[in-house]
Amino acid sequence: VQLVESGGGLVQPGGSLRLSCTASGFTFSSVGMSWVRQAPGKELERVASIGSAGTTTYYANSVKGRFQISRDNYRNTLDLQMNNLKIEDTAVYFCAWGWQSLDWPHKGQGTQVTVSS
Numbered sequence: 001v002q003l004v005e006s007g008g009g010l011v012q013p014g015g016s017l018r019l020s021c022t023a024s025g026f027t028f029s030s031v032g033m034s035w036v037r038q039a040p041g042k043e044l045e046r047v048a049s050i051g052s053a054g055t056t057t058y059y060a061n062s063v064k065g066r067f068q069i070s071r072d073n074y075r076n077t078l079d080l081q082m083n084n085l086k087i088e089d090t091a092v093y094f095c096a097w098g099w100q101s102l103d104w105p106h107k108g109q110g111t112q113v114t115v116s117s
Helices: none
Strands: 002-006 009-011 017-024 033-037 045-050 056-058 067-072 077-082 093-096 111-115
Touching: 002 056, 017 033, 017 093, 017 111, 033 077, 045 067, 056 067, 067 093
Parallel strands: 009 111
Antiparallel strands: 002 017, 017 077, 033 045, 033 093, 045 056, 067 077, 093 111
């Protein structure tokens, strides 16, 4: 399983970012996928998940209405559109294998998202 994220950066509160993940080493179209994040001093938090066909989604309450997860099973990519970003969204964001997990053992190297004025 190989997962490579891109698209993080520094943004002001209220701004937007789009994260992307390129997957390889497994049958992407057969697996639910997720974005998880880890803020300094905190545990991994499930942010959003999408089913294998892209028709089922989950969002944490903290991001509902602001973030949108999507996937392209032809290009083996997973995206996270983040709008109206808040300071508390600052974290390292990881693309992760699976719909849900206790510890997300298969995830990428992460991309830093910093929301600051």
